[in-house]
Every structure is written in C-alpha cells, then in structure tokens.
Amino acid sequence: MRVSEVGEFGLIELLAAELGVTYPPAPDAPPREGLLVDLGDDALVSERQDAPLIWTTDTLVAGVHFLPDRTAWADTGWKALAVNLSDIAAMGGRPHLALVTLALPEDFEVEDAAALYLGLREAAEAYGALLGGGDIVRSPVFSVTVALSGLAPLASDGRPLLMTRSAARPGDLVAVTGCLGDSAAGLRLLVDGDSFTSAAAQRLREAHERPKPRLDVAPLAVAAGVRCAIDVSDGLVQDLGHIARASGVRIRLEAGRVPVSQELKETFPERALAFALGGGEDYELVLVAAPAVIESLVQGGAGVTAIGEVVAGEPGVSVVDQDGAEVRPDRAGWDHFARP
C-alpha cells in the first residue's frame, strides 16, 4: 500500500506502533519512560538532564547517500540513526533523544516506511537512544533526517569531559578503533552490482549498510583520558586533516599500521589500503592522546591500534611508509574510489 492511500494520519499511527506507542494517545495514556509528554502533542518533553547536551543532525537522501533499489529500508533506518550516534560517540557522550523527519513521495510504500522505522528502532534500542518521533512531509524525493541529542560525560566534580577535534598536541599518539575501508569496499560492491555470494563480500556490505557506532569504546577512551577524537566519516586522511587544522598541528600517519580486515584484503587485495585511507563512512573513532593513554587503550583489548603521531609543523597530514617516506603527497584530493 502507498502512503497516499493511508494518509498522513494513518501513517503516523502505523509508525508510532513501530515505536510501541498508541497514536493518537488515549487522554490518560502515560508517556514512555524518560518523557513527560509523548507523541501526540505540539512537541515532546523529556525529563531534565544533568549534563551539557550534545547536538548533531544528518540526512540520507535516496540516490545521493544510498541506493534505494539495493539497500533494504531497515538498513537505511539503522544507518540514519547510526551516523548520528557516531557523532555523539566522537564527542565522548551517550545518546539521549532523536527526532526523525521523513520526506516521502506519494507513491512510497507504507511497508517500506515501516521497515525503515524498524531499523531506526533497532539502532535506538541497541545504543540506548529515545526515538522521539518527528515530522512526515510530502516530497518528490525520499530523505530521512535524524536530529540527535546526547549527554556529555562528566567528571566526578561535574565538569564535562568532552573529546573535541581541537585538543591534539605535539607528542600525542594517534590511534583508531576497529578496521578501516570495509564500508567503502562494500559500497563499491553495491555500485558494481555484486551478487554477494562470498562471506567476505557480505561482511563488507554489512559494514556499509549497518555501521556500528563506537559507543562501546568512547566511554573507555574518555575514562582513560582521551580528550581528542573524530569519527571516520569522510575518510581517514581527510578526518585526520580536520583534527590537524582544528588543533593547529601536523599528523604523521604510518600507512602500514592502518588496520585492514581480512575480508577487505581478500576481496580487494590491491586496493585495500586505498579504501582504508580514503574510503570513508567507517564510523570508527580516531583517538588522539598522550602515549601512555593510547598505549593503555591499545593493550586494553578494545581493538584500538596506534597508527601515527602528532608533531609540530604546518597543520596537515603526512602519510608515510615504514621507512618514513611520504607515500602520497596530495593529501587533500583523495579519490574515494581511485583504482591504484
């Protein structure tokens, strides 16, 4: 059935049900936990929070940010929230409340909207975010916008302990969580119309379609003393460049130390490093801190790998091989899918 057939009201009712909420609410219906006023009023109201708030928003447009004929709607729902959760992780926070705006063509299938909300709910439940609902508008092109708030981590004296892009200092080490490049490789397979018969290809696709924000590692990093981080969304070298410019430092990245998965090496033996350095949409975290802090995390079993160091010098990124020779001088213009 198409959304034009059920109408806006019918669609809201159906999507609210995906959130476990009866819409419109009965006059005496209690709000969900954490809310003072739930869906069905002019706005939601959440309980008072005892921390500074973190704010981020990201949009996925059909045909621009994902391929609606190749990616399941539940995966797009998951990703729409996950990319925002990743920004909260990169600040060191924990998720609070999400608002969702769906822009839907009139012939959009109601079942697809429900699947999208299922994916949103799965991500919200996996990472402890409250899905507040939001707005539904008619539009010639599908898009989903998530606005997400988070709560800043606090020291025992109530001081916020945020991780920002501007806190890198010469002498710090640079580390990264997980493996890089899988997502970009998965996108390449999707664009190329791969049939995903190999387990490795399937794993790369999943890295692209169901990224896992590192809300597991972020609090460990904050507790260990990390105060500088970014999530890898544009691509490792570009994102290191954001830290370098925001902090006024130079970052020396040892290309050979960048962690690359077995699946990526197996599927793209010659392009694995290019995907890892420039691919983007990994949603892993870059963590920058004093050597003792990074070493404690590397040895802590959370899958953190040291990949470089912060030095004084002109703000920017140098990518070097194991002999210290710069491997690619053009650091600004990474082509995400350049064939080496």
Add this chain to the structure above:
Amino acid sequence: MRVSEVGEFGLIELLAAELGVTYPPAPDAPPREGLLVDLGDDALVSERQDAPLIWTTDTLVAGVHFLPDRTAWADTGWKALAVNLSDIAAMGGRPHLALVTLALPEDFEVEDAAALYLGLREAAEAYGALLGGGDIVRSPVFSVTVALSGLAPLASDGRPLLMTRSAARPGDLVAVTGCLGDSAAGLRLLVDGDSFTSAAAQRLREAHERPKPRLDVAPLAVAAGVRCAIDVSDGLVQDLGHIARASGVRIRLEAGRVPVSQELKETFPERALAFALGGGEDYELVLVAAPAVIESLVQGGAGVTAIGEVVAGEPGVSVVDQDGAEVRPDRAGWDHFARP
C-alpha cells in the same frame, strides 16, 4: 553563483558567516555564548540546562510548503524557524537551540542560501533561539528542516508548568490569540498571482510568509494558570479537534466570536470566516482554562479573545452561530479553500 561552484566547504563557510561564526574556527576560537563546543566539531555542545527539554521539528519542502518563485528566501528562512518556535510557545516554553538541515539542488544559488540563513537568523534573534548550524546535503529538491529544543517553564518549586493538548476539562473556556485566517488568505492571494498593491493584501501576505510565534503571550498564559494549549497550524476547527480528542471532551465553538482582521474582511468579505475557521498556518495559540483564568487574559490587553467552551460529550467540535445552532456539521472535512 551556484552552490556546486563554491562546494560544500565554501557554502558552510559562507553560512557560518551569516551566523557571525568564522569557519573553520581557529584552534583557540571561543564558542558562542551558551555553547561549550561551537561549529566545526563532530557536534555542538550546549551548556547544561536546568529545565526539562521540549523537542519539535518541522520541514518546508519547495513546491509543497511554499512557492519558491513567489516567496523571498529570507521569508522562507524566517518561517522555517517560526513554525517550530510556535510549537515551543504552544507548550508554554522558551526556545533553546535549533539545528538546520538544508537539502539543496546543485544549481541552487549561493545568494539564496545566504538569504535563507539571514531569515533564520532574524527569527532566532527576534525570539532568543541559538542557531546551532546543522547539515547540508545535496538533493534534487530544496527543503529546509529545523529541529528545535526549548526549555519547559518551571514553578518556583521546580515543577514543570507545561501546556498540553490533553488538559481541557468541561467548564473551561476556549480562547485564541490575535486574529485568524490572514495566513490562509495570504496564501490564496499568492497562489492566485495577486500583485499585492493594497496594504491589506500585503498584510495578509506577511501573515503567511512571516508568521509571528506567540512567545509573547505564552508565558503570560502559563503564569495566569493555563495548562492546555495548541498552536493553530492545521486550521482552528481541526486544531480544536486535536484538543478535544486528546482531552476526551467536546468543544463548542461560537463562530461569530472568532476574531477576524479588518484586512481579511476587506479583502475577502464573503470568505473571511471560512479562512478563519479552516485556513490554518495562523500560528496563533488556542488557550483553554477555567473561566476566571481566560477572563483575566482577555482583560489583560494581550489580544486574547474567548471563542467557546468545553463541555462533556462525545470528543469533537461543534461550531455554532449566535443562536446556538450548529453551522456546519461536517467538522472533519474542512476544505481549506472552499468558496462559500
């Protein structure tokens, strides 16, 4: 110049300048007042707030919610924030922080994006909201999404004093701020290609393009004891229906008491009441409270008019004339532009 010519980074720089922020920020640049982390990081961080938060989001899509060839971009920017501010007013709160998402076609003019941001900034400054920035995405169709948070009003003991749709009780009076119908009449003139030579027509257009959220009256209403409100966005009768259903009551609306502007009567003498009852997008407030509370507001000089009462009975709205006769039984199916 088109946005594809300046690129995403150039556009962010330009729009940040509209907010008075240098982008990217210098490593030691202080954040704006009220923020701990400003534009240029993974997310914004705002100072801790000592009140429950109110959450709302609304989107304007070109060609669906406004006519881009007739309405100035600064007006669209104003309205994108104003419609959200109106939801905060309807809960009794005050604005806190807004995130803005622009979906822009590649050939969108940079000057138009700057004008849009100017209008957003004007509304933010007029009503005390912090414009946090947000996301810019490429899309075949222009849209602007604002996610806005507000702060709940508090009693002296810290208890939140919200106005909800579900707090109407039999015996209450129903009142409305300002005049209704101007916005719908202004839209009708825009759609009909009016040349806006009369001052009255110009005033109706302004009511549609630059609505004024009633953040002035909302705190007076809360202080007077109003605990039930809605903003008039769908049209008076529909919005009264939302209160009726949420509260489980019947609302008796006296059509002849609905305030209509001189400009509306002058421009549409025969359709003024239809616009006022069903037009929508007025962004005035319906206030529902005990008679003494409503009477204090009516006499308080804030331009509040009593228009009906809450009675027991099947949830819904009865529209009656001065003799108490129901004037239009079909309360659900108001045609916004029905010619009487």
